[in-house]
Amino acid sequence: MNRASEPQQEYRWVLPSVLLGDGSAGGPVRRSTRDWIVDIAMFLLACGLTLLTALEVDGPTPLVAAEQVVGVISCVSVWVRRRWPITLAVVTTVASAYFEMVGGASVVALFTVAVHRPFKVSGPLVGLSLLTIVPFYLLRQDVDLDGPVYGVISVAIVLTIFAWGIVIRARRQLIWSLRQRADSAAEEAKRLERERIAREMHDVLAHRLSMLSLHAGALEFRPDAPAEEISRAAGAIRTSAHLALQDLREVIGVLRHHDTAPEVPDRPQPTLADLPALVAECEQAGMDVRLSLEVREAPEKPGRNLYRIVQEALTNARKHAAGAPVSVTVTGAPGEGLAAEVRNGLPVRHGSRVHIPGAGAGLIGLTERAGLAGGRLEHGPTHDGEYVVHAWLPWPAET
Known part of the structure; x- marks a missing residue:
């Protein structure tokens, strides 16, 4: 440093x-x-x-x-x-x-x-x-x-001075080790915070950019669409691009101020109650999403984590199962935990569909997010050819 x-x-x-x-x-x-x-x-x-x-x-x-x-x-x-x-x-x-x-x-x-x-x-x-x-x-x-007296006094002086020096050295080593531990703990806290921000930005940007890609692909392959649809798609592209740039600006601010807290305003974080708005945004982009939200209020932290998991699962569905219907089911109760299941069918093959590239880190990030929150996440194909993402997060019982 x-x-x-x-x-x-x-x-x-x-x-x-x-x-x-x-x-x-x-x-x-x-x-x-x-x-x-x-x-x-x-x-x-x-x-x-x-x-x-x-x-x-x-x-x-x-x-x-x-x-x-x-x-x-x-x-x-x-x-x-x-x-x-x-x-x-x-x-x-x-x-x-x-x-x-x-x-x-x-x-x-x-x-x-x-x-x-x-x-x-x-x-x-x-x-x-x-x-x-x-x-x-x-x-x-x-x-x-006096030989014996001189010897005893000399030995006492030498050993006392040596013991004093050893004590001071041990004390300094203790202080130094405590400082090193404090520095290591601070660096570890910074690293964990950067990883948290990276996971958050990956989920948000992947969602924003995939929405932007879908709207842009629709404009590209339907140049004869009604003016109202073109205007609505262009507005969605502008909104998604603006929000993506805002998220990137926050990331750059964090990287530039890696030793201190970045001076960027904290935006309200999404919670479980924002899932209907997320589904409506996906439907506006042409996705067929059915939401079953059996619980609308949950603690802030598990609710936010579940929102991000559903958001990333919907992004993956847009990437890898374009046009397929998607169902989102959210259940939970205090003491039982908070669960979400995102299930999508087989992709619909259309020549006009645009393939959205991915880095393959989405599901890995979801698994890490669930694990850090004390929960678990399972994903994989079913015998019917569908793909299911199931997440469970702890919800402490109310006292």
Whole structure:
């Protein structure tokens, strides 16, 4: 997804760069405001620990000078801990085996690796840090140390810093996974919405264009028809074309605004009560349709789905059984479900009939629509040569 199209997080300054997506392409990590605050705090922490250990350093002047130089370099190197965390941790850990003033930078580097790298990387570094305690105690006899006490304190500091880093890493991974799930859920919702719109537009446009094709075919093969019939057919063609263009305009608007809701007015969706008007429109186009509507009121969602199923079934009848009589029967009751049966006979062969092409996706779309609504759809030829589409949708019992 384009970064410009990503939703902006609220209070970005309190998030680390790894949770803002910076540096994910392998380039330099761009510090967020929070990162700058943390880096300054870590630098001051390393400097403070170095100053505390500087008070304890005693011995020959060359050794003291070397401690001071190494301590300053190690504190400055804390600023590159995000770019080269492993290198910095290894160098400072090895140096801490002899130099006491590197301890502050070594602790910061170990903490950085624990936060930004998996255990298979940070674990061996912890082991290396624990091992350096022994050579430091053996080599630096000039430092006044109580062996057991120094060992316990050093081990406690290393393990505490490492555990703290592991906890922060686990928390960041949890937040990142939750964000990924939220993004995936949003994308899935968009995909399902596009599929719903595609099914809706397929049903509507197939109906509109098939009606337009029938009227245009009638004008083509009956140029001597009465003027009133020609005018009525031309008006139907204009109406169907206008509605089809309006539907296409809505589809294009959805595709152009795929990341946000398109600003198109919602047209009233058809319901079960609109079936007589649909049948009348088909009869005006020359179809022989008989409607038996035993239920006129039903819940909005199953009623709309049933309307679309009948609409697509009538469209298929016009395509594949031109001129054949079609019967539509709708029954249902609360608790029993809502059922529709569309039955058409054999096509009537006329030389003037225009074949309307189809993509074969209509019945597949009807089956998917019924399944998503919790119902079922069956279709196929009968022994008498007719073709039947039977759909059933759930209608919850009234409470």
